[in-house]
Amino acid sequence: MNLNPSILIVDDSRMMRDIVTYALECAGYTTLTQAEDGIDALEKIEAHPFDLIITDINMPRMDGIELCKALQKNEKSASIPIVVLTTESSDEMKSKGKESGAWAWIIKPFLPDDLLHVVTTILGHR
Amino acid sequence: MIVPFNMSRFIDLFIDESRETLEKIEKLLLAFEQNSAVTAEEINDLFRYLHTLKGNSSSIGFLYFSKLAHELEHFLDAMRHETLIYSTEIGESLIEGYELLNEILTLEIAKEINEELFQNKCAPHLKNLSAYLNSDTQKDTIVVPNESPLRSREGETFGFFKKVLKTQNSPTLLENEPKVAPKNSLLFEEQPKEAPKESRSVGNASIRVNLEKIDNLMNGIGELVIAMSMLEQYADNLTDQKIKNGFNERIGFLQHTIRDLQDSVMSTRMVPMEQVYSKFPKVIRDIAKTLHKEILFKTSGSEVEIDKAMIEGLSDPLMHIIRNACDHGIESSEQRLRLGKPIEGTIKIEATQANEQIVISIYDDGKGIDTEKVVEKAISMGILSKERAITLSHKEKINLIFEPGFTTTTDITDLSGRGVGMDVVRSNISHLGGTIQIDSTLGEGSLFRLLLPLTLAIVDVLTVVIGNSHFFLPLSVIIESLQPEMSMIQSMGNKNNEVLVLREEAIPIIRLHDIFKIETSVKSLSEGMLIIVRYGTSKVAIFIDIFLNQQQVVIKPIDKNFKAIKGFSGASIKGDGSIALILDVVAITAIYKHNKGIG
Structure with missing residues (x-):
């Protein structure tokens, strides 16, 4: 098991990325990378392996759902767990997320504890 | 009380980001209006901006703002799904909505918002919006959750799509980490520890830095520049030529390094002109609407970079010039039609960088300045x-x-108003170390050109001497210097005004020793020096005893206790550690005119 998992945080809002980064840093995670949309995320995943991806859905250029689908298509990235972090709480969003291959969802605004619970559960499972 | 997560540290970032997003919204809405149409992509972008505003503001606890963004997002959703088609009327409503967002954000930041105020401001507008949606449930009031959605939200806040085995003790994977936090560790009242800084993010291309830190860095470099010139002075006093040469060689290297360092710090302070431009389209649109004029606004050079500190001082003068151009420059549609001009007036702003200077030109194809009227008014x-x-x-x-106090307009509109005149614009520009020039042809239009230094922090100066006093004169204003012959001097008027006649041009001579009442043995013009400097678009000749070297100095503001002393734009430290004041040509000319009873 990886003792220092590397996590990619994808959100078009700088503040949101920093909040997620901060919450994870406070829990002891140190290998954290940020990407500002799906395209940026794909480039970073291509260059560097990640143990977990936390992504927003609504983003310019490539949204979170498209990102999940793109990662599923590629053998190299298909096994990386993805958590969607979004303001949308509709069932439609949930089914879309599930279909596109996400592992878990969290609704914004989120409780840091919820985020950590989801992250540790998934990483612990791996 | 347990506070869920300390969000206050993100408020500044939230405000910055929200303002940026609001600017993007403004740009889009103005484009809608201009094109009288929208594309699906634009609607999507607008929806996403509102969505981001909603999500971020609810995270930070700005619930009124979040609610308003939510309502507008809901409206956009209908447009996104084409149940609502764009019309000019809807465009207007969206712009009103945008204005409300700005207003509510300001109130949230000032913590001055409450339920009643919010309802008063927003309910009527949102009622209008919901009328478009043909909904049966037209709301008279909007419900804002009075508690953070973090706690008041119903239903699940997270869940798993895949069956993930629950480990008994979730944080076990981090058991070797010293920073392991027990569950609930993030529920605290105060932030107990600094977030770890090491090995943060692998591939971040940029970081956000507080401007103050960069200013501190710049100040440090300023001190280095001063220490540098102290060394240079010291070297001058060395008698052993061999040691002196070796010393100077090393000083040259140090100088080079400081220059490079200064350039790189400068570049971190630079922001694109785009930031200045972005404010204007909305202002011009609003003025054009009020005055029933049609105005096309064009920009170029939005990528030209300018010192961030300069933007603040530049905004007001530019806004004033542009308002003037809209208000007094561009004619009404009927007038333009009659004159055979295109109905749509044009205002163009352009920025270029040349020779360590930024040149900003504002051009309008309006009626131009009627110089005869100006003269008439000046006489009266x-x-x-x-x-x-x-x-x-x-x-x-x-x-x-x-x-x-000059103004030619007899009817004072509340747009450019009275009181603040072009004299204030010029003195603002002069405080930035810049100059302003105007060119205008009656019936064809006007051109305002601002010449500004690249930075506010460091300036190239000439050291000038009067009696026992040393002053710095910024090189940017100097045209030439000369030792006059008496044949070049003439007296004009009955007040014994001396002028220098140079290449058939009469330039007023300002005796600096008179202005500052300094004792000097150099009283005859032929014994001293005249430095011809730019004053607006004209020139004045400043009389001094002699000038010494050129150098770079760091501008230090003059303490407010000394603000009453006129004639200086700042102070700086000389190589020998003593202080010299930096001359302000505009202010000096004003003193001169006052003394001579001109104007």
């Missing part, structure tokens, strides 16, 4: 005598509008 105000008026050149006539 007592600024100008009739005899003098005849001798004035076209440029000199235009420059009369820089006289304090």
Whole structure:
């Protein structure tokens, strides 16, 4: 098991990325990378392996759902767990997320504890 | 009380980001209006911006703002799904919505928002919006959750799509980490520890830095520049030529390094002109609407970079010039039609960088400045005598509008207003170390050109001497210097005004020792030096004893206790550690005119 998992945080809002980064840093995670949309995320995943991806859905250029689908298509990235972090709480969003291959969802605004619970559960499972 | 997560540290970032997003929204809405149409992509972008505003503001606890963004997002959703088609009317409503967002954000930041105020401001507008949606449930009030959605939200806040085995003790994977936090560790009242800084993010291309930190860095470099010139002075006093040469060689290297360092710090302070431009489209649109004019706004050079500190001082003067152009420059549609001009007036702003200077030009194709009217007004105000008026050149006539209190418009609109005149614009520009020039042709339009230094922090100066005093004169204003012959000097008027006649141009001579009442043995013009400097679009010749070296100095603001002393734009430290004041040509000319009873 990886003792220092590397996590990619994808959100078009700088503040949101920093909040997620901060919450994870406070829990002891140190290998954290940020990407500002799906395209940026794909480039970073291509260059560097990640143990977990936390992504927003609504983003310019490539949204979170498209990102999940793109990662599923590629053998190299298909096994990386993805958590969607979004303001949308509709069932439609949930089914879309599930279909596109996400592992878990969290609704914004989120409780840091919820985020950590989801992250540790998934990483612990791996 | 347990506070869920300390969000306060993100508020500044939230405000910055929200303002940026609001600017993007403004741009889009103005484009909608201009094109009288929208594309699906634009609607999507607008929806996403509102969505981001909603999500971020609810995270930070700005619930009124979040609610308003939510309502507008809901409206956009209907447009996104084409149940609502864009019309000019809807465009107007969206712009009103945008204005409300700005207003509510400001109130949230000031913590001045409450339920009643919010309802008063937003409910009527949102009611209008919901009328478009044909909904049966038209709301008279909007419900804002009065508690953070973090706690009041119903239903699940997270869940798993895949069956993930629950480990008994979830944080086990981090058991070797010293920073392991027990569950609930993030529920605290105060932030107990600094977030770890090491090995943060692998591939971040940029970081956000507080401007103050960069200013501190710049100050440090300023001190280095001063220490540098102290060393240079010290080297001058060395008698052993061999040691002196070796010393100077190393100083040269140090100088080079400081220059490079200064350039890189400078570049971190630079922001694109885009930031200045972005404010204007909305202002011009609003003015055009109020005055029933059609105005096309064009920009170029939005990528040209300018010192961030300069933007603040530049905004007001530029806004004033642009408002003037809309208000007094561009004619009404009917007038333009009658004159055979395109119905749509054009205002163009352009920025270029050349020779360590930023040049900003504002051009309008309006009615231009009526110099005869300007002269008439100047005479009636007592600024100008009739005899003098005849001798004035076209440029000199235009420059009369820089006289304090000058205005030619008889009907005062509340747009550019009264009170703040072009004299204030010029003195603001002069405080930035810049100059302003105007060119105008009656019936064709006007061109305002601002020449600004690249930075506010460091300036190249010439050291000038009067009696025992040393002053710094910014090189940017100097045109030339000369030792005059008596044949070049003439007296004008009955007040014994001396002028320098140079290449058929009469330049007023300002004796600096008179202005500052300094004792000096150099009283005859032929014994001293005249430095010809730019003053607006005209020139003045400053009389000094002698000038010494050129150097770079760091501008230090003058303490407010000394603000009453006129004639200086700042102070700096000389190589020997003593202080010298930096001369402000505009202020000096004003003192001169006051003393001579001109204007």
